[in-house]
Amino acid sequence: xxxxxxxxxxxxxxxxxxxxxxxxxxxxxxxxxxxxxxxxxxxxxxxxxxxxxxxxxxxxxxxxxxxxxxxxxxxxxxxxxxxxxxxxxxxxxxxxxxxxxxxxxxxxxxxxxxxxxxxxxxxxxxxxxxxxxxxxxxxxxxxxxxxxxxxxxxxxxxxxxxxxxxxxxxxxxxxxxxxxxxxxxxxxxxxxxxxxxxxxxxxxxxxxxxxxxxxxxxxxxxxxxxxxxxxxxxxxxxxxxxxxxxxxxxxxxxxxxxxxxxxxxxxxxxxxxxxxxxxxxxxxxxxxxxxxxxxxxxxxxxxxxxxxxxxxxxxxxxxxxxxxxxxxxxxxxxxxxxxxx
Amino acid sequence: xxxxxxxxxxxxxxxxxxxxxxxxxxxxxxxxxxxxxxxxxxxxxxxxxxxxxxxxxxxxxxxxxxxxxxxxxxxxxxxxxxxxxxxxxxxxxxxxxxxxxxxxxxxxxxxxxxxxxxxxxxxxxxxxxxxxxxxxxxxxxxxxxxxxxxxxxxxxxxxxxxxxxxxxxxxxxxxxxxxxxxxxxxxxxxxxxxxxxxxxxxxxxxxxxxxxxxxxxxxxxxxxxxxxxxxxxxxxxxxxxxxxxxxxxxxxxxxxxxxxxxxxxxxxxxxxxxxxxxxxxxxxxxxxxxxxxxxxxxxxxxxxxxxxxxxxxxxxxxxxxxxxxxxxxxxxxxxxxxxxx
DNA sequence: CGTTAGCACTCGTCAGTGTTGAGTGCTAAC
DNA sequence: GTTAGCACTCAACACTGACGAGTGCTAACG
Numbered sequence: 001x002x003x004x005x006x007x008x009x010x011x012x013x014x015x016x017x018x019x020x021x022x023x024x025x026x027x028x029x030x031x032x033x034x035x036x037x038x039x040x041x042x043x044x045x046x047x048x049x050x051x052x053x054x055x056x057x058x059x060x061x062x063x064x065x066x067x068x069x070x071x072x073x074x075x076x077x078x079x080x081x082x083x084x085x086x087x088x089x090x091x092x093x094x095x096x097x098x099x100x101x102x103x104x105x106x107x108x109x110x111x112x113x114x115x116x117x118x119x120x121x122x123x124x125x126x127x128x129x130x131x132x133x134x135x136x137x138x139x140x141x142x143x144x145x146x147x148x149x150x151x152x153x154x155x156x157x158x159x160x161x162x163x164x165x166x167x168x169x170x171x172x173x174x175x176x177x178x179x180x181x182x183x184x185x186x187x188x189x190x191x192x193x194x195x196x197x198x199x200x201x202x203x204x205x206x207x208x209x210x211x212x213x214x215x216x217x218x219x220x221x222x223x224x225x226x227x228x229x230x231x232x233x234x235x236x237x238x239x240x241x242x243x244x245x246x247x248x249x250x251x252x253x254x255x256x257x258x259x260x261x262x263x264x265x266x267x268x269x270x271x272x273x274x275x276x277x278x279x280x281x282x283x284x285x286x287x288x289x290x291x292x293x294x295x296x297x298x299x300x301x302x303x304x305x306x307x308x309x310x311x312x313x314x315x316x317x318x319x320x321x322x323x324x325x326x327x328x329x330x331x332x333x334x335x336x337x338x339x340x341x
Numbered sequence: 342x343x344x345x346x347x348x349x350x351x352x353x354x355x356x357x358x359x360x361x362x363x364x365x366x367x368x369x370x371x372x373x374x375x376x377x378x379x380x381x382x383x384x385x386x387x388x389x390x391x392x393x394x395x396x397x398x399x400x401x402x403x404x405x406x407x408x409x410x411x412x413x414x415x416x417x418x419x420x421x422x423x424x425x426x427x428x429x430x431x432x433x434x435x436x437x438x439x440x441x442x443x444x445x446x447x448x449x450x451x452x453x454x455x456x457x458x459x460x461x462x463x464x465x466x467x468x469x470x471x472x473x474x475x476x477x478x479x480x481x482x483x484x485x486x487x488x489x490x491x492x493x494x495x496x497x498x499x500x501x502x503x504x505x506x507x508x509x510x511x512x513x514x515x516x517x518x519x520x521x522x523x524x525x526x527x528x529x530x531x532x533x534x535x536x537x538x539x540x541x542x543x544x545x546x547x548x549x550x551x552x553x554x555x556x557x558x559x560x561x562x563x564x565x566x567x568x569x570x571x572x573x574x575x576x577x578x579x580x581x582x583x584x585x586x587x588x589x590x591x592x593x594x595x596x597x598x599x600x601x602x603x604x605x606x607x608x609x610x611x612x613x614x615x616x617x618x619x620x621x622x623x624x625x626x627x628x629x630x631x632x633x634x635x636x637x638x639x640x641x642x643x644x645x646x647x648x649x650x651x652x653x654x655x656x657x658x659x660x661x662x663x664x665x666x667x668x669x670x671x672x673x674x675x676x677x678x679x680x681x682x
Numbered sequence: 683c684g685t686t687a688g689c690a691c692t693c694g695t696c697a698g699t700g701t702t703g704a705g706t707g708c709t710a711a712c
Numbered sequence: 713g714t715t716a717g718c719a720c721t722c723a724a725c726a727c728t729g730a731c732g733a734g735t736g737c738t739a740a741c742g
Binding site: 038039040041042045059060061062063 | 684687688693694
């Protein structure tokens with residue numbers, strides 16, 4: 001059996017209705033809808049077909065139908081008609097972003113808030129991976145006897161820092177000049193080149209071998225590892241407003257997932273370029289999120305490095321709106337952050 | 342009517358029981374308890390008295406009694422017998438803290454996790470207020486044409502940074518030497534002295550008046566304002582495990598409060614020195630948290646500046662354990678963080 | 683032959699009802 | 713002063729029947 005136009009129409013109507021009401025939708029409801037000119041009986045026949053094809057499911061006899069994950073997949077692939085955000089909203093979003101743009105992390109945080117606010121779902125933003133950034137400046141600052149704080153500034157204005165041990169007897173001025181050398185040698189180098197540059201430096205400046213060794217180790221670790229603070233979550237309480245989470249246990253396990261940044265990172269794993277990626281239900285690999293959908297987009301900082309922004313919500317999600325918002329937000333974020341470049 | 346020893350004993354037994362079960366406790370339950378050698382009937386008479394005195398309440402006739410806020414207050418003030426954490430646990434906590442002690446914010450974050458893990462409630466930690474810290478180092482780093490990143494390192498190893506505009510025509514070396522001057526002039530100065538020092542600098546170096554002006558403004562703002570990232574929350578999902586939050590709406594409003602850092606800050610407002618502060622139910626001023634108790638302690642960094650750590654849970658909270666954990670944690674945190682000094 | 687009206691059937695929801703058991707307050711006896 | 717006994721209260725629970733939303737099937741209609 002194939003899907004003809006009428007089946008598409010009816011399926012779409014069912015999904016649209018279910019997205020807003022979260023209640024199984026019956027034939028009469030669809031029949032009454034404008035744009036569908038058939039009687040409930042006809043609709044019922046079609047619904048029966050759609051169920052056989054795996055697009056609909058019935059929670060129990062004598063209940064209406066609800067869309068299956070397969071239906072959502074079809075919906076986002078073919079049936080969706082992307083709407084543009086209205087100008088007011090665009091304006092508002094942009095304002096919120098630029099407003100606090102003193103600092104990259106601040107921007108990202110408020111972006112998460114705006115996202116979850118605009119969609120009423122939970123938003124997640126992953127900061128650009130350090131490895132894809134370039135070093136702009138390295139600075140050692142003495143904080144204690146044999147301890148210094150190493151500060152790494154990248155081309156996106158993102159700052160990373162770590163404590164390192166330094167040999168005894170180095171005063172602030174020494175660290176100052178070492179920083180200078182480090183910066184000169186590492187500036188604008190991508191990750192691959194850092195190790196190379198260090199090798200050269202080690203040859204030239206044998207007297208600070210231990211310090212440099214530790215510094216290299218810390219830089220590499222920082223560049224590669226992604227640490228917790230790189231993930232920002234907004235509106236985690238939002239999902240509790242939806243009936244699918246009125247069961248406290250479901251809600252709790254959902255929130256527990258949000259607290260484990262590792263899982264979140266896994267879920268948001270790369271999606272190329274500017275496009276929108278949609279994972280419906282079990283399509284994302286985390287069992288605890290199997291009745292969630294995850295929509296992600298990406299944003300750019302500078303030319304290469306990019307981060308991910310996404311929305312997590314029930315499979316019954318307003319895909320239309322979420323896609324619009326994410327798309328717009330991705331661009332806006334890229335704009336704002338690339339100013340620093 | 343006065344509280345005699347037997348009333349104390351019974352009240353304590355009731356609270357102990359209610360804390361663990363969350364169910365109204367009846368006379369028979371108490372009577373069976375070891376240490377209480379009276380029949381249910383006697384207990385009933387005493388309970389009746391305690392109710393009249395406002396220490397107990399009955400959800401409805403023919404239900405057991407539950408402790409009132411007044412009872413909890415009495416409990417924490419007089420009846421509590423602080424227990425020491427067992428050595429294993431102390432050891433474990435310390436390990437977790439020291440383990441990741443490369444960076445102040447990392448320590449604080451893992452402290453929050455340990456806290457909520459050890460208590461099964463929600464934990465909140467406020468980083469030391471910047472105003473109480475001393476500046477250790479100031480560094481300007483060029484990031485774009487007319488933009489620089491100003492990095493402020495404090496004596497606790499806490500790093501703050503902000504974008505500032507710089508006059509055209511300043512290259513990295515210029516910023517370098519300005520940073521040097523800034524550091525020399527501001528190092529080890531507390532907040533009050535910063536403005537004064539700036540005034541002097543402005544007199545000496547008239548040519549960079551605008552840059553210095555902006556820098557001062559940013560520093561002052563950073564020192565005074567407390568920004569969102571200063572508050573770390575752990576185990577926000579923990580509370581959902583308790584029956585008092587099995588109502589999704591309650592849970593949601595609780596989580597909403599956690600997301601508004603301003604409210605949290607208000608709730609955790611200062612409590613002098615090392616002591617433990619307990620606010621039961623309406624004693625904290627936030628209506629949304631009126632059926633929560635909040636227990637806070639503080640930790641020190643260096644000599645003056647201190648931060649707050651706290652636990653938020655249902656009024657029916659295991660005060661004994663929470664107090665022990667907070668007390669130990671406050672000390673441990675002070676130890677770990679003061680190493681940087 | 684596609685569409686629709688009619689009808690019997692299913693099943694979740696809701697209100698009403700009786701039973702059970704935990705717990706109380708009171709009284710009288712120890 | 714303490715306790716046993718008893719009548720009373722009331723939430724929780726299971727059961728019931730009425731109701732209604734919704735379905736599938738069949739027969740009639742254009």
